[in-house]
Amino acid sequence: MKKLAYILLCLLYCLPVSAQKKSAAVNEKFWWKRNNLRVIQTNLPGYEAATLNPDSLVADLIHFSANTLIINAGGIMAFYPTKLKLQYTNPYMKPNTLRDVISKCHQNGIKVIVRFDFSRVHESIYKVHPDWCYISPKGERIINTNMYAVSINAPYVQQGAFEIIGEVMDMYPIDGIFLNMPGYQVNNAYEGKYLGIDQNEADKKRFFEYSHGLTLPTEENPTDPAYIKYLEFKKYTGDDWSKRLYDLVKAKNKQVAICTYTDNYVDIIRHESQANSGLPYWPYTASDNVNNATHSFPTHIISNASIQQIGFQSRYNAVEPAEVAIRLYENIANGSGLDLSMMGDMRGYEDERNYGVISKIYAFHKKHEAYFGNYASTAKVALISPGLWPGGPPMQEYRGIQLMLKEAHIPFDIILSEQIENQADILKRYGTIILPETTGLTSAAIQALKDALAGGTSLIATNTALSDNPQALLDIFGAKVLTKEYDGSGNYLQPDNASIFKRLKLQRMIMLKFNLAQYDFAGADSHYLPILSKGRPGPPEIIGGHTPTGQYAMATKRTGKGMAVVLPFNIGRMYYQNGYQEHKHIFLDVLEYIYPQATQDIVTNAPEKVELILQRYGKNDAQANGNKNDGLILHLINLTGFSGATYFEPLPVYGITFKIRCDFKPREVVSLATHQPIKFTYQNGAVGFTVKSLADYGAVLINR
Template structure:
């Protein structure tokens, strides 16, 4: 054996140096450099007839894109498939996809092919109706001549792998993008809910998984069978994703898997879409990237700016100023650039955004060594209700986020289900915010308790942890009497001038939305007495607001940290109404329990200038964990007005005082590399930015 080992060692040293390196160091996955500049062409079937690979590639080069996402298969094949289970696009040109891949590669552009296995053509449905979704009432999900499928039926469980395998065997692709994965319960393109899929394959697999239970027909969170069904959905989804991962990596480990989930995926894709309601949310990209990147730090995040206004308005793009904000926010939060549009860029129906796209993509290409290799400086963690939050919990979450943004307080967003998986990270935050956070596991609760013991502070709002009475009592010394109570007509008294410094001129703070009734007698201290609703009516009879004996704030020392509970909808109040007193209550409480939150970034920048500070390392082929300094990003959102986006107003004379644990070698503007005068003392760097247009960045170099 020793002789054999000696021979092998000699052979290794006889190899050329390049070969030795290749044997010793596996090739780094191409996406890991995190410098994506993606353009996705969502091709309608008829555009396959006119798409010109040469002009497509020329446009990608013109717009500085380095990655293309283009249709391949699933709903219909955009290549000459030999599989009977896949409908072929009648406009398909046999050489189109192959030519696109080859010509992109000649220009150094990666190609990710798009698959959508959510639907099949009616010809497939007629041959295999058992492959498709059926509602509890016997309805199908149909879009013109496309039928939604059942995940557990043969098309998805076997056919999808054959289709993807065929494409990987035919073309040297760089990635696979899965559109619309997951269980179907509604017609997303028409906004119609139909219910839990009752396909026989689903019934059989759920019966086997649950050891004899019947597939539920209603989404009832109190039904143990439905809770088991949720487990079943996650299990089957993970199983499918694992099988896909194994298939792809067995063929080529340099093929990236990209979709909207995180398990067995290389690139998590998210989307900034047009709002369908009010208030409009101008921070979609920051929200998405911050959340995904800190919840799943081992993944690359690609947040797509969706050009279309809606499913029924696909040919009309959102405003250019909104697209600019989305793309800049991608950069500032550590994502690359990503854009999704209908068709290719020739003869496009709405070209207003093209100049913005060209400008921001060129900026990223020119300065890409300063983007994408970041470590957060934040000491505040905001817990999110999900990667795609919705409903009232989303409003509470966004309201708190808006307060932090406008106060220029650095923060990381972490989805609640990842608390237990980010235990070491959670314990390092000085402040953890739980906006209406429920559904925490016992392990997550323990992580929060450990963080408090080490010195972290916690602020919880509205009904946070109300579903876990023991945790609510242990952490906040609070007992829920009634979780749901309409606070309209009640008032709060900012009773402690030492805490509520921003409310010196106010004696009564209005309320509405939820005001949970809590017994806070066991807490260390109580604040914000609640006044009764009084007498509503004409001016002549109003009044009568008296102390109820209840409080809207309590604090408890817990280990080395402090736990604060604000059992009312303070986040939703600010998100929906924007009254400064509610933000001021929250900021005053933050400053009282964790004053450093207000001291890491001190600036006179307007509230609608988004300020993001990151530690950065040079992002190149040899990028490492070495930090080269800080980068300050400034995104000008002054052009946002309610539901409209206009060009931002230029801002002048911005002063910054930023926490910096090293004496900078230099402070320079990223765009020009012109030096900026600065001072550094007591761990803070001070400098000024003369003017800001739509975006600016400052390098604080070691």
């Protein structure tokens, strides 16, 4: 898909100017394509329907510079006068409220996306149709007060949901639909309780038909062929439902956008920046989400919501204002619009501390929106992600590598592992691709990596990456697994080559933790980082005895024009958990050894906690024609106020110098906020300038 998009873009550039404008005009009719969303979502508790005032709601949206509203419509309960018996009507609902909200929003140029949630039904419906609802392998239901979780293969979702959406579209001139909590239920998410694979009779029957006779599994066992088939079944049924919805909506009105958390048959992929449930805290959540979705699904618009609530059991307490500011600025810098999700409307809100931040940043986006949302990446490093919602040790390995790159100010794109095979041509453009504990790749994805490697792209694999494909591990890295899982605590690494490990001149032993896989590197060209034995633990009097094991923690293999490096230990997870600089230094030394340009694209004295995001941009205004060659835009986000698990106001930073690789001589360098010129130099293909001061955020335009 991305290859096709690239070809079409190239053809577009070859068209006469008049044809380009015509093409742009065709795209412009789909309002979301402009990618300048400033969303406020009012997640209305049922009782707030009694007091919601359309006039004050719209006045607040205007005050906060929002151009898009997400508001409840139906599913769990109807916030409009439904005629469908399969849908429970909110007893606080006022018949004209939704119509008035939509009408008044449209009068003020504000789009309205209505929210549906088909994950649950009211107990009154459950009592009549228990067969529509989830049932666990133990016969349990997922219940939240008087709402019962449903089965997506039962009639309510397979038929009733389409009736509800059709009814709303027939009654109201909506601009979009948002689907909350789509997909299969295995958890009581609001109580944090796992119950297991849905055993509804509709699921059993459909799975039996799909699998040609298999029994629906009761356990999530990745070694069970029936469970592997079930994962395939879930994707098939999810895509089938999404396509049917897409066809229904677009048949009624092509200009109604579909927005949800999946990628197939949607117009806007929604993601969420939520409060961390554990430590260490992750301050790059919005950058992570938007970068990941944008480069994995480049034909979609991404809208990453800053979730106000601290958690499901703390909905009326918001996260800190400084955290919200970082999220919103990271949205802008990575190419998303602004998106905020809150409980209820903005009047009488229980925690208004964020209002000043929201007002400031939404107004800033509105004022400068011509410079946002029409970007192309400059990055030459790609980081492979384990998922859009990663978790567990693979997430920690991935985030640790991401943290190293962020702090070193190395631009990078994030691509989902499952999308590698769809990005084969794009991968060849990168100087280096990083595979942090990446497994489960298809044969097509492996071939895409091999093709990129042969063409000159280097690869870095960490921990157990590709260990589930012994032939690929041998072909690409010249490595064989001897022991896949081994606790590295107590072992040490020796940085044995000063020409590679330039940042480790004062260290001769590097501590280890977590997994340390044992590999045979006989098929590699070279090996480095000798592993020392665990030695003697105990009091100071007896410690020591760390001797070479004959094993190594790094190997290189050249194929074609590219070099592949494997680091079979948890280098990313160690940095994510503990933050010791030597592990970052090993990784950066390796990256610089195989791809020196990585640390040369942006040379700066900016502190590690100033996040830098560099993009090619095109003016995103009424005359926009898809061009992204108006220049470069450098975003600076100040994270110096982040302190482990707490967010304070950032400290001002002064005198930040830059030397940025630039393939054109700039006409001017200016501050986005003031449009005042910044003195610059241009030598040897690099533009140099100084940002005199940075508060919470800044942006610099480097214009052609």
